Amino acid sequence: xxxxxxxxxxxxxxxxxxxxxxxxxxxxxxxxxxxxxxxxxxxxxxxxxxxxxxxxxxxxxxxxxxxxxxxxxxxxxxxxxxxxxxxxxxxxxxxxxxxxxxxxxxxxxxxxxxxxxxxxxxxxxxxxxxxxxxxxxxxxxxxxxxxxxxxxxxxxxxxxxxxxxxxxxxxxxxxxxxxxxxxxxxxxxxxxxxxxxxxxxxxxxxxxxxxxxxxxxxxxxxxxxxxxxxxxxxxxxxxxxxxxxxxxxxxxxxxxxxxxxxxxxxxxxxxxxxxxxxxxxxxxxxxxxxxxxxxxxxxxxxxxxxxxxxxxxxxxxxxxxxxxxxxxxxxxxxxx
Amino acid sequence: xxxxxxxxxxxxxxxxxxxxxxxxxxxxxxxxxxxxxxxxxxxxxxxxxxxxxxxxxxxxxxxxxxxxxxxxxxxxxxxxxxxxxxxxxxxxxxxxxxxxxxxxxxxxxxxxxxxxxxxxxxxxxxxxxxxxxxxxxxxxxxxxxxxxxxxxxxxxxxxxxxxxxxxxxxxxxxxxxxxxxxxxxxxxxxxxxxxxxxxxxxxxxxxxxxxxxxxxxxxxxxxxxxxxxxxxxxxxxxxxxxxxxxxxxxxxxxxxxxxxxxxxxxxxxxxxxxxxxxxxxxxxxxxxxxxxxxxxxxxxxxxxxxxxxxxxxxxxxxxxxxxxxxxxxxxxxxxx
Numbered sequence: 001x002x003x004x005x006x007x008x009x010x011x012x013x014x015x016x017x018x019x020x021x022x023x024x025x026x027x028x029x030x031x032x033x034x035x036x037x038x039x040x041x042x043x044x045x046x047x048x049x050x051x052x053x054x055x056x057x058x059x060x061x062x063x064x065x066x067x068x069x070x071x072x073x074x075x076x077x078x079x080x081x082x083x084x085x086x087x088x089x090x091x092x093x094x095x096x097x098x099x100x101x102x103x104x105x106x107x108x109x110x111x112x113x114x115x116x117x118x119x120x121x122x123x124x125x126x127x128x129x130x131x132x133x134x135x136x137x138x139x140x141x142x143x144x145x146x147x148x149x150x151x152x153x154x155x156x157x158x159x160x161x162x163x164x165x166x167x168x169x170x171x172x173x174x175x176x177x178x179x180x181x182x183x184x185x186x187x188x189x190x191x192x193x194x195x196x197x198x199x200x201x202x203x204x205x206x207x208x209x210x211x212x213x214x215x216x217x218x219x220x221x222x223x224x225x226x227x228x229x230x231x232x233x234x235x236x237x238x239x240x241x242x243x244x245x246x247x248x249x250x251x252x253x254x255x256x257x258x259x260x261x262x263x264x265x266x267x268x269x270x271x272x273x274x275x276x277x278x279x280x281x282x283x284x285x286x287x288x289x290x291x292x293x294x295x296x297x298x299x300x301x302x303x304x305x306x307x308x309x310x311x312x313x314x315x316x317x318x319x320x321x322x323x324x325x326x327x328x329x330x331x332x333x334x335x336x
Numbered sequence: 337x338x339x340x341x342x343x344x345x346x347x348x349x350x351x352x353x354x355x356x357x358x359x360x361x362x363x364x365x366x367x368x369x370x371x372x373x374x375x376x377x378x379x380x381x382x383x384x385x386x387x388x389x390x391x392x393x394x395x396x397x398x399x400x401x402x403x404x405x406x407x408x409x410x411x412x413x414x415x416x417x418x419x420x421x422x423x424x425x426x427x428x429x430x431x432x433x434x435x436x437x438x439x440x441x442x443x444x445x446x447x448x449x450x451x452x453x454x455x456x457x458x459x460x461x462x463x464x465x466x467x468x469x470x471x472x473x474x475x476x477x478x479x480x481x482x483x484x485x486x487x488x489x490x491x492x493x494x495x496x497x498x499x500x501x502x503x504x505x506x507x508x509x510x511x512x513x514x515x516x517x518x519x520x521x522x523x524x525x526x527x528x529x530x531x532x533x534x535x536x537x538x539x540x541x542x543x544x545x546x547x548x549x550x551x552x553x554x555x556x557x558x559x560x561x562x563x564x565x566x567x568x569x570x571x572x573x574x575x576x577x578x579x580x581x582x583x584x585x586x587x588x589x590x591x592x593x594x595x596x597x598x599x600x601x602x603x604x605x606x607x608x609x610x611x612x613x614x615x616x617x618x619x620x621x622x623x624x625x626x627x628x629x630x631x632x633x634x635x636x637x638x639x640x641x642x643x644x645x646x647x648x649x650x651x652x653x654x655x656x657x658x659x660x661x662x663x664x665x666x667x668x669x670x671x672x
Contacts, residue, residue, distance in 0.1 A: 040493055040496075041493075042493050042496045042497045043500070044496050044499070044500045045493065045496055093462075096458050096459070096462060099454075099455075099458060100455040100458060100459065118435075118454075119435075119436040119499050120499060122432050122435060122436060122458055123432070123436065123495045123499060124492075124496060126429075126432060126465070126488075126491075126495070127489060127492035127493060127496060129462070129465065129488075130485060130488035130489040130491070130492050131489050133469055133481070133485035133488065134486060134489055136485075137478065137481050137482045137485050140478065142473065145469070145473050145481060146470075146473045149466060149469035149472075149473050150470060152462075152465075152469065153463060153466040153467050153470055155462075155466070156459055156460075156462040156463035157376055157377075157378050157381065157463060159462070160376075160380050160456065160459045160460060160463060161378045163380070163455055163459060164380045
């Protein structure tokens with residue numbers, strides 16, 4: 001008996017919590033791997049890294065790696081290392097993102113750049129990224145290194161494309177798709193795909209996990225971008241509009257511009273290309289929510305989630321597979 | 337005949353120029369490799385990357401890789417890729433350094449962060465770093481990936497240690513040595529060592545190149561830190577004191593504090609730990625230059641350069657080896 005008998009999945013668990021329970025033993029090893037690689041004689045590094053990595057992260061990406069490996073046969077020590085490396089790459093991009101976006105809050109805590117400054121965030125991000133490669137080298141798989149190195153380039157390209165698109169509302173859906181595919185979905189895809197590779201899966205299974213990760217990542221980011229404008233049920237008091245303030249054109253705004261009346265179009269022309277003011281946000285919210293752009297964005301997310309689920313069809317049935325299917329719906333329907 | 341007959345090394349060439357001439361054929365391939373990996377559909381990436389990578393870089397690190405490979409037998413396609421990867425890692429750290437230091441000028445040009453902003457510099461730095469790993473994967477050598485991944489972690493640790501030491505003058509020689517060993521010498525060592533590995537060199541030769549690179553890197557950084565306070569022959573009009581302005585405690589300042597009179601010590605206590613003002617720089621320069629700290633720093637650099645030369649003793653004689661020997665003296669005696 002490998003699975004601890006005591007684990008029970010409660011009806012009210014989210015699919016992510018259920019997945020974490022099913023993979024509790026493996027995830028615990030991933031956490032040890034993560035902690036052991038944040039160690040450094042330079043005290044500022046573990047300070048910054050622990051603040052980010054310990055605080056409220058849901059370990060979504062490492063769980064994809066572990067789930068794929070488990071479904072495909074076994075979670076080897078290499079898969080554990082890989083799952084930790086994926087979280088390090090994610091953490092490094094978060095540190096740099098917060099500097100680039102000038103963010104002050106993440107997961108309900110002050111951001112590292114606010115506490116330790118932009119300089120520390122840039123350099124500790126570099127450290128985590130380099131450490132991710134250390135861990136990947138330790139997996140001994142050149143194929144996995146190849147995938148993750150290419151993915152890391154793609155993420156950076158996506159981030160630069162997003163930066164170059166800032167304050168341009170007319171980027172269109174194609175560029176938007178490119179940005180979110182590169183900055184978000186690529187790492188989801190690599191995490192799932194390389195978990196399968198670690199377990200020696202067939203090309204068919206590897207491709208299935210790659211597609212699942214890619215589509216799940218798209219659904220996740222689309223949903224995130226809808227939530228940034230309050231989602232379907234805008235909670236009072238919840239911080240909304242960060243993307244607007246940062247001049248990031250996301251799908252809700254792109255759709256609102258597509259659907260704009262002449263008067264509304266004039267507003268978008270005016271606000272795009274200049275610093276977005278707080279009073280502009282109220283108008284932007286009204287136009288975005290009024291034209292059904294949130295619903296349309298979530299519809300797009302649902303389409304992607306369905307593609308993710310479909311990709312799993314080739315796999316044998318299992319509890320973990322069920323969780324991954326529910327996870328696809330969950331990332332679309334979550335409220336935060 | 338492999339070597340082009342037309343290459344002549346003039347008596348007034350620097351050892352670096354002489355090395356570039358001896359390795360002209362290989363260096364040309366490195367340049368092609370560099371250019372081809374800066375290509376991206378996201379236009380901002382080649383803009384920023386070319387600005388940095390094309391402009392005045394002396395290709396010192398790639399030349400170490402090529403020289404080591406050549407001396408050890410052959411410069412394979414893998415060695416060419418590796419030499420380009422090393423330059424990409426160096427370029428990525430320069431982009432991030434300039435953001436962290438708030439620098440406005442590099443190699444006589446405006447820095448990328450001044451032209452395109454800190455955000456672009458952070459993200460394009462990430463891109464170059466990821467691309468470096470793409471290229472290293474293409475070498476197919478897990479040993480080289482291991483060395484360069486560990487070196488990248490070390491560089492980031494050195495940068496963070498330097499940041500944590502900023503505005504602290506009392507860091508002492510040991511911490512200073514750790515900083516410059518990590519942020520500068522480690523990449524010199526990895527560049528030379530892995531060039532030898534690429535050529536299938538013996539452990540003895542690999543160790544010799546590792547030590548040569550390490551000691552050359554220390555000599556290079558010590559000399560750089562002496563030059564920042566004007567070197568032996570302070571040129572009028574040359575920008576000096578950047579390290580002081582940025583609160584970076586380097587060996588000239590550390591020695592000046594060691595040798596300070598009571599009155600001088602009071603000055604150092606006063607300026608350390610607060611933002612360094614322009615008028616403080618004049619006093620600091622006077623104390624540093626007056627106590628012989630520049631000479632002492634360059635003496636330390638000379639010692640390191642001698643160790644570098646000694647490391648090459650095990651190698652057979654060749655024109656390239658002669659250049660490497662002269663290069664060690666050159667990095668200490670250069671005036672800019």
